[in-house]
Amino acid sequence: MQNLKMTMRRFYLPAVSARWCIALLALMLSSLLAGYPAHAATAVHKPLVVGSEEEYPPFSIGYTDETADGFTVELWKAVAAKAQLDYVIHVKPFKQLLADINTGQVDVLINLAQSEDRKKMVDFTVPHVTVSGGIFVRKSTGRILKEDDLNGKEVIVMSGDLAQSYAQSQPWGGRLTLVNSASEAFNLLASGKHDAVVISKLAGEKTIKQLQLDNVKLVDASIGFQQKFSFAVTKGNADLLARINEGMALVKESGEYDAIYNKWFAIYHLEPALFTDAFYISTVFAVLSISLAGFLFYMRTSDKKQSHHLIREANKNFESVLSAASHFSIIATDMQGVINTFNTGAEQLLGYRAADMLANVNIVTLHHRPELELRRSKLSKYFKRSLSEFDALVFKALLGERESFECEYLSSDQRKISVMLNISLMKNAEDNIIGFLFIAQDITERKKLEEVQVRYLDKLRHSEVYRAAILECAPDAIMIMNEEGAFVEFNPAAEKLFDYQRAEVIGHKVANLIIPAVHRGRHDEGMKTYLKSGASAILGRRVVVPAMRRDGSEIQIEMTVIPFDVDEQQHFLAYAREMSNTVSDRQ
Structure with missing residues (x-):
């Protein structure tokens, strides 16, 4: 045992820290791929009990175990196949499933929305929608x-x-x-x-x-x-959580997630949650940390020969994992920022060959320097000390904070690429810092979409200003009602004409407020006829009709009503003025 401890110490000497950092990361990732051998050898095979709620389309469909279907059921089956999980599905009312997972009668819920209270009862995977x-x-x-x-x-x-x-x-x-x-x-x-x-x-x-x-x-x-919907496992079952997250990553990588998502959600234009926000990266780091702790415990309690065998297997799996994670740029550095790991995802994102980047290149050179200098200046001022560019990049990580933020990488052809960057410390078994891990996801398209949305909202705000100006300044009463006959707009001129405040009429029936009681039946019948057949005797024409003020007094108004659609719902725009004013103006 003493020899094994000495051997383990030699594994983590600073002179080979980068190499064994990679080996450690490999052990973490390979533990997700293969599980812990010690547990695998002794575990009693027992199918997982998986809970799916009754009839919550499109997530879950069906009331019996045999008819269980829907997005989460199909996604679970794909994930379980990748993670090699044996299971049975039981369909129950949602409230019953919550009780069952708390008492241990259910191992996995396949569609549970995250909340702070629920995180005290269960552990959540990456959100799937x-x-x-x-x-x-x-x-x-x-x-x-x-x-x-x-x-x-x-x-x-x-x-x-x-x-x-x-x-x-x-x-x-x-x-x-x-x-x-x-x-x-x-x-x-x-x-x-x-x-x-x-x-x-x-x-x-x-x-x-x-x-x-x-x-x-x-x-x-x-x-x-x-609601961030996720798979949920019984509290503290870190191994199962890791295997499910691994299965989800593999399903995403294979394209199965996209196919299942499009099958159930495409017509709703919904934004899929899987792998699209910083929560994913944080979850992965948490899983890796748990996996590493378990694996190191295993290594310390196994024989030396078996440990060496696992390390060799881990290194093989590590290369496969880095190559497969093509959706993410994964770069590892030493304490000075010199790159020692550069995966396929980083090559595809930045246009550099890994072989060229492992020749004493500092990660600072990949960042947009004006942006990095601004960060350096702000942090130097905040912490009241002069920081280098690399120190500014990793300073919060050194303080023990896992940081995710948006920044810009520079590609080989000097294009700026927007990324969501997560920076984390890498430590050895003795808890010494040996380097940094930078995981980035390309968000360029998302940023472009956000810019389009901002421009659209700016235009919309301008159009709202124009609309408000027209409504405020118009001398005529301008009113809009929906197909239910309720007011949705009522301008100041209308307030003055009928003696109602806008807030008093919005959402209330036009007929009950400004149409004399004797004429309300004709109004209602006219509305029904138009909505059913499109026929009307007054729409689009200037007509003179009786109207009623707040105090019940009747007036004659000249009015034009124009129909229009909003989101496939019928609306009516009315311009009106009091008839006596019209006559006076003409004279």
């Missing part, structure tokens, strides 16, 4: 146009869903109706019961389509929660 929450109402409802309008309303949420936790934290969450499935929620709403459903947009739209509900719609308004 991120979706936003949505508000769904009956089409005949005109009074729920934004989240604040849910105050005082009866809102349906799924029991145990993240939407329930969010709703209970909001002022409008006092009148919740809990259900077990998305289908139950939307059937209740469509039948005229309660006022709204709060659920992920994706699940809501898929359920509406599946149930063929034509009287329910998504409100065109944001709601303050987002």
Whole structure:
């Protein structure tokens, strides 16, 4: 045993730190690929119990074990095949699955949205899809146009869903109706019961389509929660978490993830979460750290010959892993920043050959220098000490902080490439720092898209300014109503004409506020006829009609109404002025 300890010390002498740093990383990555041999030899084979919730399309479909299907079911099968995991799937209500994983009756949940409370109960993999929450109402409802309008309303949420936790934290969450499935929620709403459903947009739209509900719609308004759906394992099962994350990486690399995603989500134009944000890299580092600790324990408790054999196998696997990780640039350096590892992903991203980069090249040369100099200047001022460019690059890592930030690499032809860069320390078995690991993902296309979005939003803001100016300054009353007959716009001239404030009328029926009671029946029939057949006697024409002010007094107005569509929903724009003013102006 003493000889083995001496041998292990020789492994980590500073003179060979870079080589054994690579070996250590290889052991970490190969442990993900092959699992720990010591455990593999003694573990009792037992299929994993995998939980899939009842009818939450498109993530999960079906009410029985035999009919289980959907995005997460298909993705799990692909991941389990890559990770060589044996399992059985059980379909249960969502709330029951949460209870079962806490009591150990279920090993894996294949579709659980992350939250801080849930992280105390389970461990999450990399998220496989991120979706936003949505508000769904009956089409005949005109009074729920934004989240604040849910105050005082009866809102349906799924029991145990993240939407329930969010709703209970909001002022409008006092009148919740809990259900077990998305289908139950939307059937209740469509039948005229309660006022709204709060659920992920994706699940809501898929359920509406599946149930063929034509009287329910998504409100065109944001709601303050987002769901990162992931696989979840029982708390503390680091080995299983590592194997699932490895399987997900392999499924992504093989193209299977994209195929499964497109099959279930393409028509929704949803942004896939897998491998698209800094959370992925942080998760991988956490998994690698756990794996390394377990592996080093194994090495210290195994015989010397077996350890050497594992290192040789690890080095073989390491080269394969670096080559396969072509979606990421992986560069390792020594303590001075000299590059000693440069993977295929780095070659493809930057256009350099690995052989050329392993000849005393410092990683600083790959960075956009003005950007790096700005970082150096800011950190030098913050820490009140003069830093070199490389020190500025790794200073936070040296403080023990794992840092992810956006920056620019320079390619071999001096093109600037936007990347999400993660910098981490590399340590030996004695916890000595021996270098740095730089993992970068190309986000150039994403940045271009963001720039397009910014330009579009700028134009939109300008158009909003113009629209607001027109509405504010127009001498005529300008009003817009939707196909339910409710106001969605009411300008200052309209406020003056009818003696209502804009906030008082938005979302309320036009007929109830400005049309005399004796004429409301004709108005409603005219609306129904137009929406059904497109026929109207007044649309597009200047007409004189009776109207009603706030105090109930009647006036004659000259009005023109023009129909138009917004997001495939019918709207009506009305210009109006009081008839007496019109006559006076003409005279």
